[in-house]
Amino acid sequence: MKxxxxxxxxxxxxxxxxxxxxxxxxPDGFLSLEYPxxxxxxxxxxxxxxxxxxxxxxxxxxxxxxxxKIDYPKMxxxxxxxxxxxxxxxxxxxxxxxxxxxxxxxxxDGIEESVYEHPEKNVYGMFYRVIGDAAxxxxxxxxxxxxNFIVGTLYFYTKPNFDSIYPATKYIEDDMKMIMxxxxxxx
Numbered sequence: 277m278k279x280x281x282x283x284x285x286x287x288x289x290x291x292x293x294x295x296x297x298x299x300x301x302x303p304d305g306f307l308s309l310e311y312p313x314x315x316x317x318x319x320x321x322x323x324x325x326x327x328x329x330x331x332x333x334x335x336x337x338x339x340x341x342x343x344x345k346i347d348y349p350k351m352x353x354x355x356x357x358x359x360x361x362x363x364x365x366x367x368x369x370x371x372x373x374x375x376x377x378x379x380x381x382x383x384x385d386g387i388e389e390s391v392y393e394h395p396e397k398n399v400y401g402m403f404y405r406v407i408g409d410a411a412x413x414x415x416x417x418x419x420x421x422x423x424n425f426i427v428g429t430l431y432f433y434t435k436p437n438f439d440s441i442y443p444a445t446k447y448i449e450d451d452m453k454m455i456m457x458x459x460x461x462x463x
Contacts, residue, residue, distance in 0.1 A: 311350075311351075311443075311444070311447045312333055314331050314333070314447075314450065314451060314454075315331070315332045315333070316329040316330065316331060316332065316454055316458075317329065317330060317332050318458075319336065320462065321336075321342065321344060321359075323342075324342050324359060324462075325359075325361075325423065325424055325461055325462050325463035326359065326424060326426060326459060326460065326461055326462060327459075327460050327462055328454075328455045328456075328458045328459045328460070329454050329455065329458035330346060330451070330454075330455065331346075331451045331454075333348070333350075334346045334347060334348055334355075334451065335347045335349065337354075341359075342359040343356070343357060343358045343359060344357050345357065346451075348444075348448060351432070351444040351447070351448065352432060352433040352434060353430060353431065353432045353433065353444060353448055354430075354431055354433075355428050355429065355430050355431075355448065355451070355452060355455075356428070356429045356430075356431060357426060357427070357428050358426065358427045358429075359424070359425070359426045360425045360426075360427075361423060361424065361425070362419065362420075362421070362422055362423050362424060362425050366419065366421060366425070369417075369419070369425045370417070370419075373402075373415075373417040373425075373427050374402075376415065376427070376429065377404045377406065377415050385407045385408035385438075386406075386407040386408065387404055387405070387406050387407070388404065388405040388407065389402055389403070389404055390402070390403040390404075390405075392416070392418065392456055392457075394457070397459070397460055397461070398420045398421075398461060399418050399419075399420065399456075399459050399460070399461070400418065400419055400420070400421060401416055401417050401418035401419060401456060402416065402417055403415075403416045403452075403453065403456060404416065405449070407438065408438050409437060409438050410438075411431065412429050412430055412431050413430060413438065413441070413445045413449075414429075414430040414445060414448065414449045414452055415427070415428065415429045415430070416428050416452060416455075416456050418456055418459055420461050423461070423463070424461050424463075426459070428452055428455060428456070430445070430448055430449070430452065432444070432445075
């Protein structure tokens with residue numbers, strides 16, 4: 277009996293002596309990604325009827341029929357740009373651009389729309405932010421309503437995970453806004 281009470285006393289003393297501070301869980305860690313400060317330069321696609329400001333850190337890759345992509349190699353992302361002339365088909369072009377955005381509603385938590393108008397430059401359009409794990413989180417279209425129509429769509433070369441790609445998405449979203457705001461028709 278003396279042995280049990282002695283052992284109990286030793287366990288209690290050791291327990292009290294070892295408890296100095298409460299254990300506090302560590303806060304969640306967040307990925308810290310830093311990108312270079314955007315620097316813009318004027319860009320005119322060869323033989324096209326438009327120009328805009330693009331980030332100097334992005335690389336233009338030509339495609340067919342006045343389409344091209346703006347690559348962000350370090351972010352594994354591209355903005356796909358598609359130009360189409362308006363030839364009595366503006367309603368069809370608008371429907372196609374809107375359809376492209378709303379096809380992502382299945383995976384999206386929401387879609388934010390922003391109307392864009394710059395009457396002095398004759399540029400009108402829509403800017404979309406797709407919230408959630410959609411294949412593309414940022415899109416826009418712009419037109420002069422009579423001759424020119426252009427669509428820009430951001431894609432990452434990775435499985436969509438909105439939280440993980442948000443910093444890169446935000447960076448490129450700002451570039452896409454710059455493209456839209458600086459867009460000018462040259463013909």
